[in-house]
Amino acid sequence: MRLFIAALFSLIAFAAVANEQDHGHDDHDDHAGEAHADSEHKATLGDVTLLHAWAAETEGSVVFVYVEIDNEGDAPITLLGAEADIAGTVDLVGFQSKDGVASYAPLPMLPIASGAELTLAPNAVAFRMTDVTTHLHEGDDFEIHIIFDAGEVAIMAQVEPEGATQHRHAGHNH
Amino acid sequence: MFEAFWYALPILVQDIFVFLGLLVPLAITGIICLFGYRVWPLIAGLLRKHTAISATFVLLIATSVGISVGLIAQERGLREGTARAADKFDLIIAAPGSEITAMLAAVYLQPTALPLIDGATYARIESHELVDLAAPLAFGDSWEGVPVVGTTPPFVDHLSEGLRAGRVFETMEEAVAGANTPLQVGDVVEPVHGDGSDDFSEHGHPYTIVGKMNRTGSPWDNAILVAVESVWDVHAMPTGHGPDWDGTLGGPFDPSQFAGTPAVLVRAEQLWANYSLQSEFNTAETMALFPGNVLAQLHALMGDIRQVMSVLAVATQVLVAVAVLAGLSMLSRILARRMALLRALGAPRRFVFAVTWTFATVLICLGALLGIVFGVIATAVLSMVITALTDILVQARLAWPEMHLVAGFVSTVAVLSLYPAYRASRRSLLDDLRS
Numbered sequence: 001m002r003l004f005i006a007a008l009f010s011l012i013a014f015a016a017v018a019n020e021q022d023h024g025h026d027d028h029d030d031h032a033g034e035a036h037a038d039s040e041h042k043a044t045l046g047d048v049t050l051l052h053a054w055a056a057e058t059e060g061s062v063v064f065v066y067v068e069i070d071n072e073g074d075a076p077i078t079l080l081g082a083e084a085d086i087a088g089t090v091d092l093v094g095f096q097s098k099d100g101v102a103s104y105a106p107l108p109m110l111p112i113a114s115g116a117e118l119t120l121a122p123n124a125v126a127f128r129m130t131d132v133t134t135h136l137h138e139g140d141d142f143e144i145h146i147i148f149d150a151g152e153v154a155i156m157a158q159v160e161p162e163g164a165t166q167h168r169h170a171g172h173n174h
Numbered sequence: 175m176f177e178a179f180w181y182a183l184p185i186l187v188q189d190i191f192v193f194l195g196l197l198v199p200l201a202i203t204g205i206i207c208l209f210g211y212r213v214w215p216l217i218a219g220l221l222r223k224h225t226a227i228s229a230t231f232v233l234l235i236a237t238s239v240g241i242s243v244g245l246i247a248q249e250r251g252l253r254e255g256t257a258r259a260a261d262k263f264d265l266i267i268a269a270p271g272s273e274i275t276a277m278l279a280a281v282y283l284q285p286t287a288l289p290l291i292d293g294a295t296y297a298r299i300e301s302h303e304l305v306d307l308a309a310p311l312a313f314g315d316s317w318e319g320v321p322v323v324g325t326t327p328p329f330v331d332h333l334s335e336g337l338r339a340g341r342v343f344e345t346m347e348e349a350v351a352g353a354n355t356p357l358q359v360g361d362v363v364e365p366v367h368g369d370g371s372d373d374f375s376e377h378g379h380p381y382t383i384v385g386k387m388n389r390t391g392s393p394w395d396n397a398i399l400v401a402v403e404s405v406w407d408v409h410a411m412p413t414g415h416g417p418d419w420d421g422t423l424g425g426p427f428d429p430s431q432f433a434g435t436p437a438v439l440v441r442a443e444q445l446w447a448n449y450s451l452q453s454e455f456n457t458a459e460t461m462a463l464f465p466g467n468v469l470a471q472l473h474a475l476m477g478d479i480r481q482v483m484s485v486l487a488v489a490t491q492v493l494v495a496v497a498v499l500a501g502l503s504m505l506s507r508i509l510a511r512r513m514a515l516l517r518a519l520g521a522p523r524r525f526v527f528a529v530t531w532t533f534a535t536v537l538i539c540l541g542a543l544l545g546i547v548f549g550v551i552a553t554a555v556l557s558m559v560i561t562a563l564t565d566i567l568v569q570a571r572l573a574w575p576e577m578h579l580v581a582g583f584v585s586t587v588a589v590l591s592l593y594p595a596y597r598a599s600r601r602s603l604l605d606d607l608r609s
Contacts, residue, residue: 109446
């Protein structure tokens with residue numbers, strides 16, 4: 001019986017450890033010691049600044065990409081979508097909750113008013129890449145072309161750990 | 175390759191496969207144990223002979239399974255219920271501060287003192303080309319603990335989608351009651367300032383209930399809605415309209431006469447327009463939030479708690495199973511004489527092993543099945559209690575995650591039952607025959 005109970009507790013302990021490993025380790029204080037050029041995190045299109053494009057590591061072929069967009073110009077600009085070489089399709093999607101069930105719905109466009117900031121983030125607006133051919137690991141980066149009515153701009157997106165909720169440099173202005 | 179195939183399957187099929195996959199250890203163990211034997215007549219006889227003790231084991235397992243699956247289903251039901259309660263609140267604009275505080279105040283009517291949005295800002299929101307509906311939500315007063323909220327007639331239509339009885343308020347002396355309030359059309363209420371608990375002061379402004387809303391499944395079912403103009407008026411503030419006002423309630427308001435509102439509900443027909451408005455009104459003066467979005471973030475945080483709960487639920491079940499198996503070891507001693515007789519008649523050790531394992535597994539499976547019934551009952555009762563306590567309509571139902579938990583439990587314990595079965599098969603034949 002003792003052996004039996006011991007085996008049982010090891011099973012529970014194993015389940016707990018496995019559960020722990022499922023959690024991503026968000027590491028947002030990792031700024032020191034890294035020397036990324038600004039250009040890697042930032043892109044501009046006229047008066048529009050894009051900052052901190054990122055995605056969370058995943059084993060699936062669907063990857064959500066997030067970025068901060070700041071329209072410092074005098075005119076509104078409309079976000080239309082994006083393209084990426086590593087993905088079959090990229091859709092601009094918005095989080096919605098209907099009858100208590102959360103989902104992402106495609107957005108045909110998203111106007112950003114003059115002086116407004118739009119932060120693409122989990123459970124909000126995102127680019128949804130489908131048919132991603134490359135397995136993305138933490139620390140990888142990939143190029144994504146973001147399309148506005150005023151033109152297109154490329155930015156490197158950083159792959160953050162699985163379960164991350166923001167870019168590791170979120171809050172830094174560069 | 176497998177991943178692509180797996181994700182291409184409908185979710186229901188994935189769930190069924192996971193369920194069956196979790197039962198595979200039970201099936202394999204069963205096939206290996208029972209191969210070549212017909213144990214069922216003996217098992218039926220044992221169950222009849224030891225009805226009371228078998229029923230006790232089954233009830234013990236059922237209670238454990240019922241509580242576990244009930245709790246997990248309830249957690250999901252609460253999550254969906256809180257999200258459903260926020261469905262009507264597309265976008266909330268408030269003064270900058272805590273998103274959670276603003277959401278709790280606007281969606282769940284939790285009493286909170288929020289800074290006010292001024293007339294110029296409100297006018298900018300109201301006149302925005304993408305806005306289909308803008309309504310001030312002015313809370314603070316109450317009647318016998320029921321929150322009284324000042325707003326506009328279109329908001330009542332938006333929230334209730336038609337009234338259950340009566341009509342929407344048309345004057346500053348009329349009000350509409352939520353579905354769960356004890357009020358009927360024709361009743362008169364006189365709200366007090368605040369929640370009426372400490373700073374008790376009647377406003378001396380009675381309202382006549384002229385309409386009753388449909389059930390929304392949110393705390394607004396236990397609220398009274400009045401014209402925002404009347405809320406400003408009873409607090410001796412401008413009514414939001416100039417001297418030429420004809421008395422028609424609602425917007426557009428005169429910015430210079432706008433007394434301020436702690437929150438504004440904004441609705442655009444299109445999802446993209448809501449997000450565009452959110453980015454535009456997230457400024458130094460205003461904070462724009464999607465309650466659904468804030469809730470999803472909160473639920474993501476709670477995800478960790480959910481996992482802990484799941485582990486605890488499994489651990490509890492396994493511990494109960496250990497107790498049951500310990501009991502079965504004792505039972506096997508009670509059965510020892512019969513088993514010894516069987517062996518004396520020529521039955522091999524493996525037959526004794528198969529009978530003991532099957533007996534344990536039958537009790538576990540019966541317990542798990544009854545546990546699902548208990549879970550359904552527990553879920554229904556808990557949902558009713560939570561709905562009554564919070565006014566948030568919780569409709570928890572058992573679903574696939576709970577079935578997976580039960581399948582995993584049954585398989586695990588069935589495999590663990592091999593040990594007492596092994597012990598039973600190794601007992602000394604002569605000792606047992608003599609006993």
